[in-house]
Amino acid sequence: MIESRGNSNEITRRYLDSLLIETRYMNSRIPELETELFGKKVPSPVMTAALSHLDHFMFPGASKAYLEGVVRSGAVLWLGMAEEEEVEMYAQTGVTMVEVIKPYADRDLIYKKIEQAARLKMLAVGIDIDHPFSEDGEYDEVDGYPMLPMTTEELKEICAFSPLPVVAKGVLSVYDANEAIDAGAAGLLLSHHNNRIVSAIPPLMAMPKIRAHMKKQVPLFVDCEIRSGMDAFKALCLGASGVGVGRPLMTALKKDGPDGVAAYLKEVNDGLRKAMAYTGCADMSSLDETIVWGVR
Numbered sequence: 001m002i003e004s005r006g007n008s009n010e011i012t013r014r015y016l017d018s019l020l021i022e023t024r025y026m027n028s029r030i031p032e033l034e035t036e037l038f039g040k041k042v043p044s045p046v047m048t049a050a051l052s053h054l055d056h057f058m059f060p061g062a063s064k065a066y067l068e069g070v071v072r073s074g075a076v077l078w079l080g081m082a083e084e085e086e087v088e089m090y091a092q093t094g095v096t097m098v099e100v101i102k103p104y105a106d107r108d109l110i111y112k113k114i115e116q117a118a119r120l121k122m123l124a125v126g127i128d129i130d131h132p133f134s135e136d137g138e139y140d141e142v143d144g145y146p147m148l149p150m151t152t153e154e155l156k157e158i159c160a161f162s163p164l165p166v167v168a169k170g171v172l173s174v175y176d177a178n179e180a181i182d183a184g185a186a187g188l189l190l191s192h193h194n195n196r197i198v199s200a201i202p203p204l205m206a207m208p209k210i211r212a213h214m215k216k217q218v219p220l221f222v223d224c225e226i227r228s229g230m231d232a233f234k235a236l237c238l239g240a241s242g243v244g245v246g247r248p249l250m251t252a253l254k255k256d257g258p259d260g261v262a263a264y265l266k267e268v269n270d271g272l273r274k275a276m277a278y279t280g281c282a283d284m285s286s287l288d289e290t291i292v293w294g295v296r
């Protein structure tokens with residue numbers, strides 16, 4: 001077997017750690033984390049990443065335990081691939097939610113899931129543009145569902161159909177950003193989908209170029225290796241409207257169940273508040289890319 005080098009998670013971690021911040025203490029005060037996403041006030045820009053299949057990968061009942069922890073935290077929940085019944089279970093808690101929909105070859109399934117999301121009054125829906133191919137470069141199949149790449153015209157039809165804002169997930173280039181925006185996407189999620197391809201550019205490294213060359217300004221979201229309040233702070237300073245915490249929540253869930261999930265998200269928020277206080281950022285509007293050094 002050929003050894004894969006250039007693990008994208010490791011590359012992303014090194015880049016995040018290479019970014020440094022300056023401090024700004026004069027005239028600072030305790031920060032406010034509340035922010036607005038798609039017209040709704042939410043307690044914090046720290047959200048979950050779009051996790052899925054927790055009962056399969058972790059333990060029976062993991063999805064419910066995870067959901068309980070997220071609800072306690074008050075975080076916005078991004079939900080990955082799930083059957084209708086599971087989506088209903090999540091929504092019944094009243095959690096603010098974004099469902100990320102796979103690029104199903106059966107496009108009717110995409111529209112059906114959007115209809116369900118709208119009925120459940122989700123905050124938005126995501127379209128997973130970065131999941132059409134398998135490890136061998138052929139079209140992927142997940143849980144028996146074939147996948148196909150999304151075209152700009154198809155995404156345009158989806159955005160026109162959806163009563164909810166549509167976020168294109170898996171953007172790492174100016175090309176995909178502008179194709180998605182041309183199609184009507186209301187937001188972009190910068191992500192390499194947990195090392196889906198090796199040697200991918202870190203999302204935060206891509207962000208300044210994408211922001212500078214976007215045809216239209218829309219909210220940008222980021223996941224991949226967001227593990228701490230400082231990671232979140234760096235992303236928000238560089239232009240993110242929200243950040244997704246993923247794998248660390250799975251570790252916390254395995255160790256301490258719902259308590260672990262809620263505690264981890266609180267820790268990230270506390271770390272974000274500390275970073276903001278130490279840099280004179282009173283609220284989300286105060287975050288400034290000039291605070292971060294080492295961007296390239």
